[in-house]
Amino acid sequence: MSFCRTSIVEFNTEADADAFMANYNSNFESMFPEAESVMTSKVSPTLYVNNTVFATMEDMEKTGSGARQALLDKNKDCMKLVSTHVGEVTLSK
Secondary structure (H helix, E strand, O other), X not given: OOEEEEEEEEEOOHHHHHHHHHHHHHHHHHHOOOEXXXXXEEEEOOEEEEEEEEOOHHHHXXXXXXXXXXXXXXXXXXEEEEEEEEEEOOOOO
């Protein structure tokens, strides 16, 4: 059974969002090799919704205190809000 981590991130400015996303897109695979798939939606100039799917909860947890926390810590000054939700994948096409 796969698990999805959904993160909703609001950035302080559009420039902050653009800079973060350029880095995130360039480095995603090396930061999160355990990820099976990822989809990020730009909801507004400063608001993004990211869904990352992992094969197991253990794979997801490997990134939580490692690469993900480092990414959040490094960029905390450009983020206004980070909301995270984790759940079992019930539909995937």
